[in-house]
Amino acid sequence: MADEGVIASRVYSLDLRHSDSTYGAVIYGGLDKSKFIGALEKRPIVRGSKGEYRLAVELTMVGVTATTSSSIMVSGRDSNVMLDSGTTMSRMHSAVAMPILQALGAQDDGEGYFRVPCSLQTAGGSIDFGFGRKTIRVPLKDFILSLDRSSATCYVGMVITTDQQILGDSVLRAGYFVFDWDNQEVHLAQAANCGSNDIVAVSSGKNAVPSATGNCKDSDAMFTGGSLATPTKANSLPTKAYTTVHTITSCPPFDPSCRLGAVTTQVIPAATGSGDSDSAGVRVSWLSGLLMMVGALTTVYNVL
Incomplete structure (x- = not known):
């Protein structure tokens, strides 16, 4: 479209919306100011973990927010x-996933997925992902996935991998993303929905994506604070690392990448330890299992 002059440059914006929404939006050559909060944060696109070209960025922090906030810094x-x-x-x-799973009281199902009560979907709170100065807060209603409406068991929308890390729909639903291929940049903000479309066309050149500020307020973000349930099972996560090799005979409906008949090998690490010796490079200081930062949410995270 850019080559044919339909749009000014190779830019598109992505608005997946929340899990209970029936529609989302992709805008080629523009962005919608009525679908995000605060200023867009510009982050460079980086190569994948093996040096290959991918749509990847640097994650700087992950955390859990309820009545208090817990976070770890991410590096390497x-x-x-x-x-x-x-x-x-x-x-x-x-090193990134385990603190989140522990905070949610998740139970390892032995096949690489992690179970939690479905009541967590309405418990309030969020899983937080930091990109430079911007934090995307993912409501638990989006991060916790249901098998079906009749089941009391749900699953965390995250699995552990030793390969390339991927932020999928379970995280991207909470953000508004503008991808600028010409300048190798991603612009991002907290997603929201605050009325009629306010679409702005992008230009070309070094600053093709304008320094736009969203029209929405914090109250438009479909996030509610609250308390996470205290985990009741001490052995919800493994205390020793183990490897599973099995043939997949059934697939959960929320994981379309699952393939029946595939033989998989998964290495599940132990949930113990501070992570200071992890070869991946994350360094975590622990207080009751996590670095605790207690206080008002607005003083902890810069969402705007």
């Missing part, structure tokens, strides 16, 4: 994440 190999709207389940390294 753990900071490289691909943004992929074609992937439902996010795939993260153990």
Whole structure:
């Protein structure tokens, strides 16, 4: 479209909306100011974890927010994440995933997925992902996935991988993303919905994407604070690392990448330890299992 002059440059914006929405939007050559909060944060596109060309950016922080906030800083190999709207389940390294799973009281099902009560979907709180100065807060209603309406068991929208990390739909739904291929940049903000479309066309050149500020307020973000349930099972996550090799005989409906009959090998690490010796490079200081930062949410995270 850019080559034919339909749009000014190779830019498109992505608005997946929340899990209970029936529609989203992709805008080629423009962005919609009525679909995000605050100023767009510009981040460079980086190569994948193996040096290949991918739509990847640097992740700087992950955390959990309820009545208090817990976070870990991310660096080294753990900071490289691909943004992929074609992937439902996010795939993260153990050093990044384990603190989140522990905070949610998740139970390892022995096949690489992690169970939680479906009541967490309405418990309030968020899983937070930091990109430079911007934090995208993912409501638990989007991060916790249901098998079906009749089941009391749900699954965390994240699995552990030793390969390329991927932020899939379980995370991307909470963000508004503008991809600028010509300048190798991603512009991002907290997604919201605050009325009629306010679409702005992008230009060309070095600053093709304008320094736009969204029309929406924090109250438009479909996020509610609240308390996470205290985990009741001490052995919800493995205390020793183990490897599973099995043939997939059934697939959860929320993971379209699952293939019946495939033989998979998964390495599930232990949930113990501070992570300071993790070869991936993350460094975590622990207080009751996580670095605790207690206080008002507006003083902890710069969402705007």
